[in-house]
Amino acid sequence: MVKLVLRDISKKFEDTTAVDYVDFSIDEGSFFTFLGPSGCGKTTLLRMIAGFIKPDTGRILLRNKDITHIPSENREIGMVFQNYALFPHLNVYENIAYGLKIKRITKKEIGNKVEKYLNLVRLEGYENRKITELSGGEQQRVALARSLVVEPKVLLLDEPLSNLDAKLRDKMRIEIRDLQKELGITTIFVTHDQTEALTMSDKIAVFNKGKCIQIGTPREIYAAPTNTFVATFVGETNLFEAEIIDDEAKLNNGIMMDIKKSSTGSYLSIRPQDIKISKEFKNMRNTFKGKVEKIQFNGVVVEYIVDVVRTKFKVSALNNIYIDTEINVGDEVSILIHKNTINVLNNA
The missing domain is CATH 2.40.50.100 (RNA polymerase II/Efflux pump adaptor protein, barrel-sandwich hybrid domain)
Incomplete structure (x- = not known):
């Protein structure tokens, strides 16, 4: 079943074309990666899916529903930002519960859901910790739990590993992929790191200068690049x-x-x-x-x-x-x- 469809999506900022008529679909429950150098349009496209930026042309469909002009808070899409965007004045519990409180569900239900996702990201006992007391990896887990606790249909990850050291990055790659498989949630991951893309993805879309150059499995992208850009950028x-x-x-x-x-x-x-x-x-x-x-x-x-x-x-x-x-x-x-x-x- 197709989960998310992008139809002829384009976006310009003044004279610069950030996204150039992108058209493809993402399968239900897959881990799909946007890979490319800085400025290639991958984050702009992600933010259009999230609803933070409006496309100039095209449509975005989620389970056959056109969400192109639906406000971001009503799209049932969760997003983890590169800097995690956690609230420093709130503790771990309050950060994770924030989205649920906006939905105005009962305090008991909020408690049950926060506990569930704290366990999923292995942060049991951290409820009362301040954000400033957490390591980079722990902050990332809080950001993941905060996005997942509202049970979105799609999870967007905008280079969430870029601020971590190499050893922790390797560890978190495995943890994020395992968590995605366990939940079966459709996930779109943005990165410029070929290793992250090759090791984590079901499919990869390679971008350059606003265009989607090639889509395929990690093995297909690596073994059969479509042109010299893909061959030299991936491996x-x-x-x-x-x-x-x-x-x-x-x-x-x-x-x-x-x-x-x-x-x-x-x-x-x-x-x-x-x-x-x-x-x-x-x-x-x-x-x-x-x-x-x-x-x-x-x-x-x-x-x-x-x-x-x-x-x-x-x-x-x-x-x-x-x-x-x-x-x-x-x-x-x-x-x-x-x-x-x-x-x-x-x-x-």
Whole structure:
């Protein structure tokens, strides 16, 4: 069942197009991420869904009901802001209960609901804590509970992890995703962080310059980017301009590579981990000799920069017992690239 539909949504601020005729739907109960760089329109679109900004064109439908011009407080949509927007003069209980008090339900029902969502976000016993006494992760849980306690049909999350340190960010990614699965609530998550998008989402919409460039599962977005922008923004890649001749590609340095049949475009995208590196030179298709210029040890992964006829290839290999630890800077090596790992793309 389709939960939320965006039909030809656009928004301009003076001469700047923030959202450029976005048109897609979001499934019931899914975790859907808007991914893109700063200024690409993802937060503007989120705020239009919330009702804080009115679109210039288009319609927003929630369960077949047009909510485009319905006030934000009547849309049954909850939102967690980037800075959490908690009330510092209220304690944890009062912050979570705030939306329920506006609905004027009984004090007993408010108490039951606040207790339920305090337990869900694992803040039992924090009812009387001041907001200033909480850590960043605890404040985020309060903001989540405050949005969820009114039991919205859709939950909007506007870069809620950006103010947390790296270790806590990893932990909260798991907690938010687990909570969303438990509740089954349709969730739209805005981020510029590719790791957050890839690890948390059922589907991702990649934005650039107000346009929705590609929608797909994390695996689809990563493995089959639609153009050079998506390939370079989502994950690392080797990107080379090339001339496509039937089922071969010719790089600027004259290297010829086998590619998948019927590939069209003028750029090759090859993920670093899809390139095999070895000191054994084998007479195989798409095997090229080069020299190791740099090696970077990152713990789990070892990264190599290999020069092949004045073209730099980045190669990543897992650091395990099978890795050829005898490869050093200055060594001659061979790299192997299977044609099925090469994406032929048009420039963004």
